Amino acid sequence: MEKPNKPGRGRWKLLGVLAVCAAPLIASYFMYYVVKPQGGQTNYGTLIDPRAHPIPAMASTTLDGKPARLEDYQGKWIMLKVGPSDCAADCQDQLFAMRQLRTMQGKEADRIERVWLITDDQPLDTMLLRVNDGTHMLRAPAAALAQWLPLEPGGADRASDHVYLIDPLGNLMMRFPTGAVSSDVDKVKRVHKDIAKLLKASAIG
Numbered sequence: 001m002e003k004p005n006k007p008g009r010g011r012w013k014l015l016g017v018l019a020v021c022a023a024p025l026i027a028s029y030f031m032y033y034v035v036k037p038q039g040g041q042t043n044y045g046t047l048i049d050p051r052a053h054p055i056p057a058m059a060s061t062t063l064d065g066k067p068a069r070l071e072d073y074q075g076k077w078i079m080l081k082v083g084p085s086d087c088a089a090d091c092q093d094q095l096f097a098m099r100q101l102r103t104m105q106g107k108e109a110d111r112i113e114r115v116w117l118i119t120d121d122q123p124l125d126t127m128l129l130r131v132n133d134g135t136h137m138l139r140a141p142a143a144a145l146a147q148w149l150p151l152e153p154g155g156a157d158r159a160s161d162h163v164y165l166i167d168p169l170g171n172l173m174m175r176f177p178t179g180a181v182s183s184d185v186d187k188v189k190r191v192h193k194d195i196a197k198l199l200k201a202s203a204i205g
Helices: 007-033 089-104 106-111 126-131 142-148 185-201
Strands: 077-083 112-118 136-139 164-166 172-175
Touching (some): 089 112
């Protein structure tokens, strides 16, 4: 007669499976943030503790009002920007730089999605939609985003000043400095290096 499994055994097996799945991402973080690059260089973006900033439940939708969530893009690296539909020059520069950053990754580009969370319900300019084809545009509550996205300590910045990075497991894990994702070529190159190193170190997404 077979002996019944001990209650704790199944739990340990489940934890083991989760650990194996998370191992590639943990390894990439270790290589990137603990084993520093040669020459004393460090990352340009600021590492975020995902435990302190989990993606909140938000009533986000597509532009035509259908329910949609950031979690729908899980499995890919997400470059995330937020801001109102009135996309001025700085906003347009961010969107253009995000397109360029994805293209700059070469054969790794398909591992990255671009998402713009729009914080109001105003219509978007038709040309803006055409130029940014391929960027996923969702409407999301401004209040929820303000509580979720961390800013620079003691600064006067806004979430719309930054571009954030979400890993393939759905963890908010990096914030790029104000003006980093912009028309400034040198800054964009530094952002590109950060993303390229993460993609190289990670076996998932």
